[in-house]
Amino acid sequence: MADMKLTPLQQDFVLHFGEMGSRWGINRTVGQIYALLFLSEQPLNAEQITEGLSISRSNTSMGLKELQSWELVRLRHKQGDRRDYFTTPDDLWEIVRTLVAQRRKREIDPTLTKLRELELRGPQGDAYAEARIAELRELIEMMTAFHDEMNRLETERLVQLMTMGRKLGGLLDKTPKLNPFRRKTQ
Amino acid sequence: MADMKLTPLQQDFVLHFGEMGSRWGINRTVGQIYALLFLSEQPLNAEQITEGLSISRSNTSMGLKELQSWELVRLRHKQGDRRDYFTTPDDLWEIVRTLVAQRRKREIDPTLTKLRELELRGPQGDAYAEARIAELRELIEMMTAFHDEMNRLETERLVQLMTMGRKLGGLLDKTPKLNPFRRKTQ
DNA sequence: CATCCGTTTCAGAAATTTCTGAAATGGCCG
């Protein structure tokens, strides 16, 4: 663990996460740091990450700060060593929960706030736009409420729900019911 | 509809979508074009969008191309007018389905492919990393299978499921069952 | 309080992404 040469497997995984970073809304370095920590059994310190990824020390520092702001990374300490060591949670479901929660916070919540703010202005004479905005707000509220529910489930129940497969549809009452989100025209 | 002055409501909504664009993995212009189309009862042509958003004609063209590649926008034609007109679907659920499908295609599927590729190499002597990769692949497979299931449901059933609230947990069998994704240690 | 060691900040450099105007393309019509 001293010289931090990556195995070909780590190398490949890390590079992939780096490339995907931009699609995931993080930058390459942040993706690579996360990937490296994800595959490391032992916590790593900033120096090891810097060396492993051949990036600058300050870049590592910024990347770690970013990952901490996402709460995707844990800080650890070792006896008699004042450097910071980092890991990712062992439990993948916990990672997913964090990821979803953070994306919601950054990608959804600000828009929900904005939509509510727009509605507070009351009718402005553009009935279509106003209806469209209200409809979007309702949809987002429904989805976030559902997310809250799923989040409340213990992991075990969640896995149970997700692995139900075809049985899912069967659980639901098939009585015809009006769908508030379907429009009359197209 | 001729001179495309935006109302304050449209203006504000469009600017918000522009700002959020970067968080959503699209650029400002693309976000703005989508927002404008979303609030427009009538389909708009490229010229109207260009004018409404005060951007260049070529930027509009590129933005529309991008939105078409996401399948988030529909092409329409008017009698005796050979310009292309664009709209967003009336049905918000359809928009959400498209969005989720596209994000999965761009953000998840390539990684799933990569993970499988890494596993095909067989044991390389880094048991921890190999286990971690396998675990991640299994998790992603479970989630995509679940997505496929949800996607199969008609909108009405989906809404029914999402609005179940607390009853969700109650539906599930509470018999203790081993969770294949929880690790022994932390 | 001076030094050591690890971390963070920050201004500018480098890289990347976005945007524009001009030119090219493509199809329709007379």
Added chain:
DNA sequence: CGGCCATTTCAGAAATTTCTGAAACGGATG
């Protein structure tokens, strides 16, 4: 075919984001 109109392409300009090295910071220790 030649002109017209809408759209796309593309090379360079502009804007934004990422990355680096150097300096500042902070806190433990002798």
